[in-house]
Amino acid sequence: MEKMRNVLDHTLEILSGVSFLAMVVLTCWQVFTRYLLKNPSSWSEELVSYMFGWMAFFGASLVTGERGHMNIPLLTERLGPGLKKGLAVFSETVALLFSVVILFYGGMKITDLAMGQMTSSLGLPVGFFYAVLPVSGVLCVVYTGLNLWEILKTGREG
């Protein structure tokens, strides 16, 4: 289990990190082409936007794995360990539901739909970029599954 998590973390770090750096390079390159080559790039802005989507979804999936999404623990931090554990399970279940229904199922549907649409300048199907939704949906399902297992087995609640 721990090993599986490490592999996932590592893969996601590479995916989000590389997307991030590509965004920086492409954006700088866009400025460069406009001034030095006098031939502005027509597709960089579009590609950067989609890379941004990838980076952000992969980054957010990492945070899901770490149970690091921001919450308001006004009530929960005053409870005993048993109730706390129960609510931790509840939170992860909601995350699981979100990942299955919106990210995975909704993501599959919109990806499928957008396969018939070409991006305006890259000449690639838009669905290709939307595919990050179901992919991160699956990753988040695995992560929330691991989290639930850990909470229930080891009693780690917070």
Place this chain on the structure above:
Amino acid sequence: MAWNALWTILGVMLVFLALGVPISYSIGISSLAAILATVSADAAVVTAAQRIFVGMSRFSLTAIPFFILAGNLMNQGGIAGRLVDLVLAVLGRLPGSLLVANVGANALFGAISGSASAAAAAVGSMVRDGEEEQGYDPALCAASNGASAPSGLLIPPSNALITYSLAAGGVSVSALFLAGYVPGLLWAACCIAVAVAAAGRKGYRGAAGKYDWKNLGRAALRAIPSLTLIVVVIGGIIAGIFTATEGAAIAVLYALVLGICYGNITVRSFWRIVTDSARMSGMVVFLIGVSNILGWVMAFTQIPQAVSAALLGFTSSPAALLLIMNAVLLLAGTFMDVTPAILIFTPLFLPVVEAFGMHPVQFGLILVYNLCIGNITPPVGNTLFVAIKVGKTSLSEVMPYMLWYYGAILSGLLLVTFVPAVSLGLPWLTGVLK
């Protein structure tokens, strides 16, 4: 439709939040639940997926992760530290000087970049380590950073005011821009007042003794390369060499090169900064994505229209109407982003205020000021969340300080609402408005 949807959103969201469910999932699931009654389950789920993806892949938003990364690089690279030393050398005698510098930098940076979240990301991550070294409470620092960032949205150039001009049927953009300076600076001034007061209470004393000119000279000299970064980025944006978003990427490149030159950044530390920044960005951008679902659902089910109609029917006294409008806008801003809210509320409210003689330029400032407050109020408070994340603290720790800031900023709002000269003064003086 509107009321059922509103109660569904509020009910589901508040219960989830109270049970400690992360804000992002609470927003996403409650929004989805609210449209299940009006469209088919399939269409609702696909719509939710589309809204979240679209919200997370906007070119203009890439300034946020870029500035988060640039700020983190500047911290690790020793660039930020030199700037902090300079600020301390200049303002060090003032209690909470770094907080004050943060507010000022946000006003400048938000004004130029046009994004409150980008400003909070850039400035917040730059001053964070310096503030920690000075022994400041990270929660107070994050609150000052988040609270002051939206001031730049009122200071021109302002996309929010351009949007308002369009929605109001072509109110002069030049007049709106001139009208934005004083309310924007007023917002920043309110934040400075709170920052100084809070620093005083917390006992963050300024440096004592004689002013140390030698130290100032040394700090200034050491900070030259760091200052050059700021001059290049801000100057490049103002001079039209690149857009604010592009400027953010240039800042990353510059910070990286400088950090390597200073010998503070290695391949290993660089990769760690990149992946840390991706995590931070992922979390805040995910919140922006889900709030995009909520914004869509509110527009689709026409909740703002229903709430406004119900509340405006209560009274016909101008002062009371203005207060009600402020309340509606504050509430809406709590759940919606600035742009869609401007587009929805302008046609609803502008005819009402024009009927009792308010100038559309003043109303534009009231509207935008209100909605900007929404940027820093949970549960949909993207700028505040960015500040919390880059400040490495938590919402529950930040909120007590935020209450002070809300108070000060709201008193600014009352001035903008009831004193026309606050917004119209500059356009009058310059003859743009008569």
Place this chain on the structure above:
Amino acid sequence: GSRTDSRRIVRIGHNQSVNHPTHLALTAFQEMIGERLGDRFRVEVYPSELLGSQTDMVQLTQTGAMDFCVASNAILETFSKDYELFNLPYLFQSTEAYHGAMEDEKVTGPVFSATRQAGFTAVAWLDAGTRNFYTVKKPVERPEDLRGLKIRVQQSPTNIEMMRLLGGSATPMGFGDVYTALQSGVIDGAENNEMALTDNGHGDVCRYYSYDMHQMVPDLLIGNYGFLESLTEEERAVFEEGFEELERVQQEEWGKAVEAAREKAEKEQKVTFLYPDREPFAAAVLPLHEMVLERNPALRPLYERIRKYNEMYASGQ
């Protein structure tokens, strides 16, 4: 509405503000459906991109979350290559030829139904006027004047190629960023109809507007195919009448709005309008016609038919 309301809600989205001809025309459509089929349908119009950008709204129309939306020709190009036809610069040589061709179902029919597989069809065309260059400082009177100028274009390969042929430097960016980009000098000019000067305030920043008339590109009202098919024959006939009424109102209002925009730009924003000779511009971009027709031969008969309209109205003048 009341709880017992069983009328089908028909949702239409667009990206213009509430005083724009498109919104006024959709409101007229809304009223007409209300009068004729008010017991069965309630039309709701969502202006100002409230339900998303045009691309987003097209997708939502595909899924049926919305029933209709207004999309620019450029957006529809990403769904079907056939829309490239209307985007060709100097395809129409006069407004009369443009309107004549757009009213001809033999021209529009094949293109409008090209997206049926994707779940939607175009049901009405909306006049978006003539696209012309406007610049901050330098007047554009000949194609050579564009040389070295950074001009914002829509993000599509045809438009970028057009700018290349005219000698300007194409700078693709989102429309929302144009005002600030003009003001700060990231770009030297842009190209659009007269409303961009007033509604979007670009006339505050730009001094010259040159009627080179390079494109007359319609906006399209598209409808969910499933919804259109679900209508009874009688209902469909009323909707079709509604679309015609919508086109009529829109063109009428468009004429008025352009006049008002020109007057405001000239008087209040001090924009100078220029009337350059169009021929050198048209000659420069002509290679684009063959390029597109070679890539998509199915468009050739439609193209030839449009040329007939050009000849018809040229001789009539």
